[in-house]
Amino acid sequence: MSADPLHHAGMPQRSTTSLPPGGSKASAIEVRRSARRRRTVSAYREGDRTVVLIPARMSEAEEQRWVTVMLDKLAAQESRRALGDAELAERAERLSAQYFDGRARPASVRWVTNQNTRWGSCTPAEGSIRLSHRLQGMPEYVIDYVLVHELAHLLVPGHGPDFWRLLEAYPRTERARGYLEGVVSAGRLPDLPGARGE
Numbered sequence: 001m002s003a004d005p006l007h008h009a010g011m012p013q014r015s016t017t018s019l020p021p022g023g024s025k026a027s028a029i030e031v032r033r034s035a036r037r038r039r040t041v042s043a044y045r046e047g048d049r050t051v052v053l054i055p056a057r058m059s060e061a062e063e064q065r066w067v068t069v070m071l072d073k074l075a076a077q078e079s080r081r082a083l084g085d086a087e088l089a090e091r092a093e094r095l096s097a098q099y100f101d102g103r104a105r106p107a108s109v110r111w112v113t114n115q116n117t118r119w120g121s122c123t124p125a126e127g128s129i130r131l132s133h134r135l136q137g138m139p140e141y142v143i144d145y146v147l148v149h150e151l152a153h154l155l156v157p158g159h160g161p162d163f164w165r166l167l168e169a170y171p172r173t174e175r176a177r178g179y180l181e182g183v184v185s186a187g188r189l190p191d192l193p194g195a196r197g198e
Contacts, residue, residue: 043070104151146178
């Protein structure tokens with residue numbers, strides 16, 4: 001049995017294995033519960049499966065929620081290769097074609113390092129879209145949501161009902177917004193002792 005690189009609390013109390021949600025291409029998921037683990041959740045790849053380590057006291061609903069969160073986190077870590085500005089512009093063009101029939105045509109799309117309070121911005125008069133470098137390494141659906149949001153501003157500058165109707169075309173809007181809200185909330189929390197595993 002291979003050593004667990006993030007967890008040194010001994011044998012798990014209970015272990016379950018399931019297929020990933022949503023028909024993902026990822027391998028099986030093994031959830032290991034530990035009585036010694038109090039608050040932290042961690043995950044890693046072990047061969048052809050994903051192992052998620054959770055406290056034994058977690059409910060089944062919490063387990064499912066954390067499995068989803070940790071799968072997203074691992075996916076983000078594995079896709080750390082940042083898109084360059086040219087690739088980002090190509091992605092914006094593809095998203096515009098897919099969700100807005102190609103009507104949103106930015107003159108420029110690029111990463112910037114001076115946006116620490118916003119995920120993205122758009123100047124409709126110039127046709128420019130800028131995404132915060134803090135998005136790099138996040139799941140693709142989150143980056144796509146921010147791009148779709150900014151592309152929608154090329155068609156509707158404000159945040160009125162017409163703008164939000166445009167965003168309804170992107171199917172992962174709510175999930176992406178929840179992910180970003182979680183990142184913001186986590187940034188406000190103090191560091192927890194043993195956050196990398198107890």
